Amino acid sequence: MQLDDALAARLAKVRGYLIDMDGTLYIAGGVALPGAVDFVRALDAQRRPRVVLTNNSSKPGALYVERLGKLGLSVDRAHVLTSGDAAAAWLARESELRRPYVLGTAALSAACARAGLTPTAYADGPDCVLLGYDLDLTYRRLSEASLLVARGLPYYATHLDRTCIDAEGLLPDAGAIAAAIATTNSFMPGGGPLPTVLGKPTSAMLDAGLALLGCGRDETLIIGDQLDTDMTLGVQHGVLCALVLTGETDRAKLAKSAVRPDLVAEDVGEVYAALRGVGALRG
Ligand SMILES: [Mg+2]
Incomplete structure (x- = not known):
């Protein structure tokens, strides 16, 4: 992935992560997406603040801990944020x-x-x-x-x-x-x-996520698969955002949209590689 200098400098400052789940870390039916397990393990091992997000308000947060755990993605309840x-x-x-x-x-x-x-x-x-x-x-x-x-x-x-x-x-x-x-x-x-x-893409959701991370807007990266929720959450509030093409959005849909993510990656593994490339995470 080619990054210009300004974007690489912003990405290098990232300390905390707000990560959408469905379409980003896994797909419905329970398959971890490429790079998801390695990425979440790296965040864990390198003690990076991270919160996983969903706009689904019907299920308890504990269910996501269990669902992610079965896929080898370890996240504790305190770091799951539902709308x-x-x-x-x-x-x-x-x-x-x-x-x-x-x-x-x-x-x-x-x-x-x-x-x-x-x-x-x-x-x-x-x-x-x-x-x-x-x-x-x-x-x-x-x-x-x-x-x-x-x-x-x-x-x-x-x-x-x-x-x-x-x-x-x-x-x-x-x-x-x-x-x-x-x-x-x-x-x-x-x-x-x-x-x-009060959920994605509003500031209520962002503020709740940042409070859990303990990070500011300028040191946080949002990763997600939806333009109207995940990416709008970043674009509207000045938080760096990376779109992954493993869920709701394909290149044709992106081309038609007015929402412009900072980064576009095939999958979360490619986002992880970009973060390693700028030194935000170790390989
Ligand atoms: Mg999603």
């Missing part, structure tokens, strides 16, 4: 809201509780709505969330991906659930509102 963790941390730190109505799984409610929030039932007077990828969605709970949004409660989401890829086809993700609430509330002035997103 649910980031959203809960943001509400606890940046708002006065403490009683979210959680339209999400038990894992999202648990993330809220860990951050010091109290997930609150409809009848008990929640002070905001937090929407995630809700695999346990029921009509009643969708209705309750919709009514609370219509009442004007502050409204947040862990992410707004419209679909989730499954072996059978595309499934409704958080964005599709939010669309149902927006459609229901389209009578409201200005139309039915969409929630404020």
